[in-house]
Amino acid sequence: MSIFHAIVLGLVQGLTEFLPISSSGHLILAPWLFGWNDFNDIEIQRAFDAALHLGTLVAVLFYLRADLVPYVREGIKVVVTPNKANKVVGRRAWMFVLSAVPAGVAGALAESWITEKLGTPVLIAVSLILFGVVLVWADRQTGTRDLDSFSTRDALLIGAAQVLALNPGTSRSGITITAARKFGFSRDAAARVSFLMSVPVIGGAVLLKLTKLTQDGIPEGLLTPMIVGIISAGISGWIAMWGMIRLLRSRSFTPFVMYRFVVGIGVLSILATSFR
DSSP states (O other): OOHHHHHHHHHHHHHHHTTTTOHHHHHHHHHHHHTOOOOSSHHHHHHHHHHHHHHHHHHHHHHTHHHHHHHHHHHHHHHHOGGGSOHHHHHHHHHHHHHTHHHHHHHHHHHHHHHHHSOOHHHHHHHHHHHHHHHHHHHTSOOOBOGGGOOHHHHHHHHHHHGGGGSTTSOHHHHHHHHHHHTTBOHHHHHHHHHHHHHHHHHHHHHHHHHHHHHHOOOTTOHHHHHHHHHHHHHHHHHHHHHHHHHHTTOOSHHHHHHHHHHHHHHHHHHHTTOO
16 A cells, blocks of 8 residues: 555545544545555455544544543543542543444444445445435524533434444534534534544444454554554544634534535546446
């Protein structure tokens, strides 16, 4: 795998993981569009994907460090020393962990089926358009709730919606933001809910994949591209989060929806002309 390809895929992962435009879909579309064939084995591809997700995990941990430190501290206290814990913060921390359960279970049970049946360019294109329409509908809902109102009900319902993101093209951040807006969160709060929900989901996926990678060993020639991809994904992921929060303080999700439409229609047009 070339370093250039690693940089590009790292940028794609970082920029699309936290924006509501589907990172998994873009990681499939980019090599397909450019005719890249870097992986001749699905396990090697998964190892590289794990490295890219490690980069975005580091990015979200750094970006949300001010929120995560008290959540981790009080989350541990509420279990170990409940009398000394801020129970409101501690319980909310475990709610975010709870929100990852539906997608984690579904992903573990259906990983092979997802790999074999989903992720084709046509399905990704249709999903980009379809769930873009859903995001438009949800974003028109009025919402003033902030992060402090996040409840167990929100964790279960938004977490259940997150299962849909196992389909490349849906977008994990897109579907969680859609659900959060539907349940009355403001745009800024919906984005922060999505970011915080990403920590246990991405963290769990990275842990499982890197554990397997440690057991199997890093494929020859992949170590340097993995390191480059991690750095590229981490930097671009932080930029994406920073930019999205600033944008949503004054604008809607319309720019992201329009992007989804353009890419979806573009992919379908390419398929129709047999260019790829």
